[in-house]
Amino acid sequence: MKDATYWSKQFKLKEISLADYYQALSQRIQQENPHLNAWVEWPGEELLSQLSDFSTAEDAPFAGVPFPLKMLGGQDKRNWKSTNGSRLFAEVRSHKSSNFTKKIEDLGFVAAGKTNAPEFGFKNITDPILYGPARNPWNTEHSPGGSSGGAAAAVASGIVPIAGASDGGGSIRIPASFCGLIGLKPTRGAMPSGPGGWRGWQGASIDFALTVSMRDTEKLFYALRGNDKAAPYHPPKDEWQSHIIPRSLKIAYLTDSPIGSAVSDEAVKAVRSSLKQLTDLGHEVTEITWPVDGQQLIQSYYSMNAAETSAMFGNIQQQLGRSLTINDMELMTWGIYQYGEKTPVKKYVNALNLWDQAAAVMEQLFTEYDLFLTPTTAFPAPKIDQELQSDTIRERLINAESLSEEQLASLVYEMFEKSLVLTPFTQLANLTGQPAISLPTHLTAEGLPLGIQFMASKGREDLLLAIGQQLEEQGCFVLPESYRE
Numbered sequence: 076m077k078d079a080t081y082w083s084k085q086f087k088l089k090e091i092s093l094a095d096y097y098q099a100l101s102q103r104i105q106q107e108n109p110h111l112n113a114w115v116e117w118p119g120e121e122l123l124s125q126l127s128d129f130s131t132a133e134d135a136p137f138a139g140v141p142f143p144l145k146m147l148g149g150q151d152k153r154n155w156k157s158t159n160g161s162r163l164f165a166e167v168r169s170h171k172s173s174n175f176t177k178k179i180e181d182l183g184f185v186a187a188g189k190t191n192a193p194e195f196g197f198k199n200i201t202d203p204i205l206y207g208p209a210r211n212p213w214n215t216e217h218s219p220g221g222s223s224g225g226a227a228a229a230v231a232s233g234i235v236p237i238a239g240a241s242d243g244g245g246s247i248r249i250p251a252s253f254c255g256l257i258g259l260k261p262t263r264g265a266m267p268s269g270p271g272g273w274r275g276w277q278g279a280s281i282d283f284a285l286t287v288s289m290r291d292t293e294k295l296f297y298a299l300r301g302n303d304k305a306a307p308y309h310p311p312k313d314e315w316q317s318h319i320i321p322r323s324l325k326i327a328y329l330t331d332s333p334i335g336s337a338v339s340d341e342a343v344k345a346v347r348s349s350l351k352q353l354t355d356l357g358h359e360v361t362e363i364t365w366p367v368d369g370q371q372l373i374q375s376y377y378s379m380n381a382a383e384t385s386a387m388f389g390n391i392q393q394q395l396g397r398s399l400t401i402n403d404m405e406l407m408t409w410g411i412y413q414y415g416e417k418t419p420v421k422k423y424v425n426a427l428n429l430w431d432q433a434a435a436v437m438e439q440l441f442t443e444y445d446l447f448l449t450p451t452t453a454f455p456a457p458k459i460d461q462e463l464q465s466d467t468i469r470e471r472l473i474n475a476e477s478l479s480e481e482q483l484a485s486l487v488y489e490m491f492e493k494s495l496v497l498t499p500f501t502q503l504a505n506l507t508g509q510p511a512i513s514l515p516t517h518l519t520a521e522g523l524p525l526g527i528q529f530m531a532s533k534g535r536e537d538l539l540l541a542i543g544q545q546l547e548e549q550g551c552f553v554l555p556e557s558y559r560e
Contacts, residue, residue, distance in 0.1 A: 076287070076288055076558055076560055077236060077557075077558065078236045078237070078286070078287050078288040078290070078291045078558070079137055079140045079236045079237040079286070079288075079291045079295075080137075080288065080290055080291055080294065081236075082096075082139070082140050082236065083131075083135075083136065083137050083138050083139060083140050083183065086131045086138055086139035086140075087131050087133060087138055087139075093126045093129060093131070093139055094123070094126055096139075097122060097123055097126060097141075097185075098123065100141060100187070100234070100235070101117070101119040101122070101123065103234055104117055104119070104188075104234060105117075105119070107232060107234060110210065110215060111209065111210050111212060111215070111228045111229075111232055112191055112206065112207055112208060112209045112210060112225070112228070113143075113190055113191060113209055113210075113219075113225045113226075113228035113229040113232065113234075114143065114188045114189065114190055114191070114225065114229065115146055115158075115189055115190065115191045115206045115225065116146070116155065116156050116188050116189035117187075117188040118155075118188060122185070122187065122188075129185055130183060131183070132183065135181075135182060135183025136182055136183060136294055136298050137182045137183045137184045137237075137294075137295070137298075138183030139183060139185060140183065140184050140185065140236070140237065141184070141185050141187035141235045142179055142184035142185060142186060142187055142235075142237060142238065142239060142284075143186075143187045143188050143189065143190045143225075143226060143229050143235060143238040143239060144176060144179075144186055144187075144188070144189050144190070144239045145189070145190050145192055145222075145223055145225070145226055145238075145239045145240055145241055145282075146158055146159065146160055146189040146190060146191065146192045146225070147159055147160070147192050147195075147196050147222070147241060148169075148173070148271055148272060149173055149175055149241050149268070149271075149272070149275065149280070149282045150173060150175055150176055150239045150241070150282060151169035151171065151172060151173045151176060151271065152169060152172050152173075152176050152186050153169055153170065153171050153172045154168055154169065155168060155169055155186075155189065156168055156169075156189060157169040158205060159192075159194065159195050159196070160191070160192045160193050160194040160195065160196070160203040160205055160206065161194045161195060161203070161205060161404065161405075161408075162204060162205045162403075162404075163391075163399075163403050163404060165205060171270070171271075173267075173269070173270070173271060174267040174268060174269050174270060174303060175239075175266065175267045175268070175282045175299075177267075178267045178299055179239065179299075182295075182298050182299075187235065190209075190223070190225030190226045190228075190229055190238060190239070191203070191206050191209040191224060191225025191228070192221070192222050192223065192224065192225060193221050193222050193224070194404065194405045194407075194408050195384070195387075195408060196221075196222035196241065196243060196246060196280075197222070197380070197407060197408060197411065198221045198222060198407070198494065199220060199221050199222070199244070199245060199246070199249050199494050199495075199497065199498045200218045200220060200221045200224065200457065200463070200494065201218065201219060201220065201221040201222060201223075201224025201225055202218070202221075202459070203405070204405055208459050209224040209225045209227075209228045210228060210459065211227075211228065211231070211253060211254060211456050211523075212228055212231040212232040212233075212254070212555060213231065213254065213255065213456075213522065213523055213524060213555070214456075214522070214523065216458055216459060217253070217455075217456040217457065217458055217459065217523065218253065218456050218457055218458070218459055218461075219231065219250050219253055219254050219456065220249040220250035220252070220253040220254065220452075220456060220498075221246060221249065221250065222241070222243070222246040223238075223240035223241060223242070223246050223247055223250045223285060224250055226238035226239060226240045226250065226284075226285050227240070227250030227251065227253065227254040227256060227285055228254070230254070230256055230285050230286075230287060230555075231254035231255060231256060231555045232555070232557070233555060233556070233557025233558065236286075236287055236288075236291070236558075237284055237285065237286050237287070237291060237295070238284060238285050239282065239284055240258070240282070240283060240284055240285045241280060241281065241282045241283070242258075242260040242280065242281055242283065242501075242505065243275065243276050243279050243280030243281075243505060244279065244376065244501060244502045244505050245260075245451075245498055245500075245501025245502060245505070246280075247259065247260050247283060247284075247285060247513075248260055248451050248501050248511060248512070248513035248526070248528060249451070249452055249498050249501060249513075250285060251285055251451065251513040251515065251526055252450075252451035252452040252455075252513050252515075252524065252525055252526035252528075253452065253455065253456035253523075253524065253525075254285075254456075254524060254555070255515040255518075255524030255526075255553055255554055255555050256285045256286065256287060256513075256515060256554075256555075257285070257286045257287060257288070257289065257291075257292050257512070257513070257514060257515065257543065257552075258285055258286075258451075258512065258513040258526070259283055259284075259286075259292055259296065259510070259511075259512045259536070259539065260281060260283065260501075260504055260505070260510060260511045260512070261281055261283055261296060261300075261310075261510050261536060262310040262311075262314060262508060262509065262510045262533045262534050262536065263278045263279075263281065263308050263310065263508030263509075263533070264278065264302055264306060264307075264308030264309045264310045264508075265281070265296075265300055265301075265302070265310045265314060265510075265534075265536075266281050266282050266283060266299055266300070266302070267282070267299065267301070267302060267303070268281075268282070268302060268303070268306050268308075269303060269305065269306060273305070273306055273307055274307055274308075276379065276380065276383055276505075277379060277383070277427060277430075278307070278308045278508060279376070279379070279430075279505040279506060280505070283295075283296070283299070287554055287555070287558045288547070288558075289540060289543045289544045289547045292512075292540065292543065293540045293544075296536055296540070300314065308508075310533060310534050311533050311534040312534070313532070313533065313534030313535055314533075314534035314535075314536065315534075318535075318537055318538075320537065320538065320541045321445070322357060323357045323358055323359055324358045324359070324445040324446055324538070324542065325358075325359050325361070325443070325444045325445050325446075326353060326358050326359065326360045326361070326444060326445065326446045326447075326448055326529075327360075327361050327362075327363045327440065327443075327444040327446070327447050327448065328346060328350065328360055328361070328362055328363070328447070328448035328449065329362060329363055329364065329365065329448075329449060330342065330343045330346050330347075330449065330450060331364075331365065332369070332453055332496075332499045332500070333365050333367070333369025333370075333372075333373075333499055333500065333503065334369045334370050334373060334495065334496075334499050335369075335370070336453065336495070336496040336499055337453065337496065338450065338453045339453055339454045339455070339525075341454070341455060341517070341519040341520070341525055342450035342452065342453050342454065342525055343450070344517065345450055345516060345517035345525050345526070345527050346448060346449065346450055346527055348516070348517060349448070349516055349517075349527050349546070349551070352516075352546060352549060352551055353448075356545055356549070360448075361444070363440075366436050366437065366439075366440050367433045367436055367437070367503065369499065369503070371429065372429065372430075372433055372502070372503065372506055373488075373495065373499075373502060374484070374488065375425070375426035375427075375429045375430065375506070376426070376502055376505075376506060377411075377414070377484070377487050377488060377491070378414075378418055378422050378423060378426045378484070379423060379426045379427065380411060380415075381411050381412070381414035381415035381418050381483075381487065382415045382418045382422075382423040383415070384408070384411045384412050384415045385412060385415030385416050385418070386415075388412055388415075399412075401473070401476075406469060406472045406473070407464075407472070407490060409472060409475060410472040410475045410483070410486060410487055410490055411487060413475040413476055413478070413483055414475075414480070414483035414484060414486070414487050417479070417480035417483060418480060419480070430506040430507060430508075433503070433506060433507050434506075434507035434508055434509070434533075437503075437507050437509055437530070437532075438509075438532060438533070441509075441531065441532035441535075445531070445535075445538055446529045446530065446531055446538055446539075446542060447529065447530040447531070448527060448528070448529055449500045449527070449528050449530075450500055450525070450526075450527060450528065451500060451501065451513040451525070451526035451527060451528040452497060452498045452500065452501075452525060452526065453496065453497060453498065453499055453500065454496075454497045454525075455519050455521070455523040455524065455525045456523055456524075457497060462493075463493045463494045464490060464493065468486070468489055468490055471486050472486065472490065500528055501528065503530070504530050508533055509530055509531065509532065509533050510530070510531050510533070510534075510535065510536050510539055511528055511529065511530045511531075511539070512528065512529050512539040512540075512543060513526035513527070513528050514526055514527055514528075514529070514542075514543055514546060514551075514552065515552050515553050515554055516546060516551045516552060516553065517553065518553045524553060529542055529543075
């Protein structure tokens with residue numbers, strides 16, 4: 076397979092020159108990106124002029140491989156644009172590279188432009204006003220998801236085999252499900268963070284990548300794993316220990332939505348089909364009911380997000396020396412901001428306490444089971460023009476400044492309701508800090524991918540990688556055409 080490991084080997088063996096590869100890459104992006112809108116910044120000439128600076132050293136695990144960065148702050152590169160998908164920052168450039176980006180480049184990757192993301196990464200689709208919608212290579216009438224939608228489109232198209240992504244509520248796993256990719260969300264604190272923002276939505280958000288092979292996923296995870304001592308979150312010692320993985324894993328599963336919403340027949344079929352494969356591999360599968368209150372958790376997620384947004388915009392106002400208005404941001408962002416302005420401190424603290432309680436419940440589950448299986452998404456990728464809001468909600472958002480905290484809490488929930496129905500399974504791992512992975516095992520009758528998701532105890536990425544490798548070796552993955560052997 077022509078994954079990142081393959082290309083790095085080609086560069087090291089001099090089977091292809093960096094100049095030839097990147098000239099062809101630049102041409103392909105120019106030809107195909109207008110149809111995908113995956114890249115929003117492509118420094119082709121600058122990159123080609125710097126190729127002599129890039130190393131193909133044997134000790135660099137991904138020497139020479141292109142790695143598009145996501146247009147959000149956690150993947151800043153010095154002097155490159157850092158817009159966060161927002162018109163307010165359309166011309167802003169970063170003064171420094173993030174620790175994640177520095178580590179990526181230390182591994183031999185070549186920063187290869189910036190990919191499309193929704194404003195501040197708030198949505199599970201990618202359609203910022205600043206850049207327009209990214210499109211799904213499987214069917215360009217559909218979204219690649221979000222917030223790492225540009226990254227997913229770049230990889231699923233076959234243009235690059237790997238791309239930077241981040242996940243604050245499913246933003247790696249949702250695009251992975253919609254685009255037939257592998258999407259690992261690591262344990263809270265396991266990846267480099269800072270120096271601009273250390274906490275990332277109080278630990279809910281984390282940087283990693285979208286991949287097409289388990290060997291790339293595993294190699295990248297162990298190469299990136301680790302954090303600065305200044306970072307507020309660190310994974311448990313389990314992550315640094317070697318474990319003997321049982322030949323027969325105990326796997327809990329369910330297909331019901333944690334918020335009681337509809338789940339498509341295709342999503343149920345994706346899980347049910349995998350159960351046979353898992354039992355054939357010798358694993359023990361047990362159907363369970365939800366151990367946590369999904370409605371309560373999603374409401375806590377929104378209140379945290381709102382409070383964090385209020386704090387972010389408070390700092391921005393100080394920097395700009397003026398108040399922000401509805402004209403400075405997208406309407407959904409305005410609604411989240413206004414909710415945060417009126418969110419009581421005790422509600423914010425209680426939301427974080429609820430996450431800790433849910434983490435304890437899930438860790439108790441993992442004393443009985445090794446893995447927890449669900450669909451990754453409840454439905455395949457929505458169409459670009461699918462209506463996820465109503466005129467009534469938009470009108471209420473315009474007048475959000477005049478609403479009470481209680482009214483805003485209801486409005487924000489309604490604002491996200493239709494999009495949440497598409498993707499209700501991913502947020503839990505962000506709130507509890509546990510690792511989760513989306514695997515590309517299912518293709519719908521309409522020819523669109525839909526992934527399955529495994530969660531594990533904190534620090535047990537090894538179990539996620541092991542189950543992924545087993546399913547990959549059994550030929551269970553349905554990857555984009557460019558990666559099929």
